[in-house]
Amino acid sequence: MLGPKYGRRPIGRDSKKSSAAFDGRNGFGFGNPRNVDRPMIKRSAGVLLFRRCSRGVEVLLVHPGGPFWQRRNLGSWSIPKGEYDFEKESALEAAKRELQEETGIVVSGEFFELGAFVQPSGKLVSAWATESDFDPSHLRSNACRIEWPPHSGHFSDVPEIDRVQWFSVDEALTKIVKGQVGIVQALVQKVGEPKREQSAD
Template sequence: MRHNAGVSKRSAGILLYRPDGPQVLVVHPGGPFFKNKDAGAWTLPKGEYEPDEDPKAAALREFTEETGMALPDHDLVALGEVKLRSGKVIKAWAAEGDFDVESLRSNTFDLEWPPRSGRRQTFPEVDRALWCDPTTARQKLNPAQIPFVDRLVELLR
């Protein structure tokens, strides 16, 4: 999740899963806007990429930046893309793996907070990570990202 003024229209992310269940890893965006939001606010680890950048490489980079864990790229399975109401397109891949949510180490962004205060504060891009079953993931995720969970469940059948 890059916080920049020239908002690009493409993001790439990874839905990490454990086959037992299955369970999927979702993350909660950091910063004051999402502080008290839960249902519909969570996301898969993802971020924007440039038009000339390989989306799969961007997904791997963003996963590492937002969780602190690097993934091998040879295990990724394409989950296609979804379009947000804003028009942004998110491409995602599934990867089987495990992650200790207590070890979450996210990169940070700076923001003027409170607004028009002249004070800049640093916030983590991601402040929490959670393993959950697909039903819980559908409640927590941004609604536009739910198809990624549905596609993964189909693939695992």
């Protein structure tokens, strides 16, 4: 899930444009929608956790680890996701696996599909959502080896995810990479945005 500076799964370049959901009819730039099934298209799958509280719906986003992302905030967060081989596992299985690997979260509840979102890079991100709570202090992320600075010959191990945080929908839309904005919007369309509690005068 690390960005292009590491030569790993790109988050950062997804932030250049907004995403588009693949609806099975026009393919959003793929021409023939059947092209989605071709192995040459890179695929990722992920899970957007959400919970309901007094201020409305909140979603759980993850922040990539490593020095390149250390001071980046707006437009740098993501849903927990990763690439998978559709010939070896389903998108939902991959999404659950990536959720556990990147955060330590194991959810046994109901998952519902938000759609498949074409990123500016051409990657297809399949997203699911599930309602569940999680304490960010319990984050357990896997580690990955990076070369930093690039081409320096110096390698070190960094957590793939350095922190997770709950955000309101409005906050999430500014924090998440632009290529995944449509995922949050799709969640709101599915579950709605509950009215915030009004305090008595």
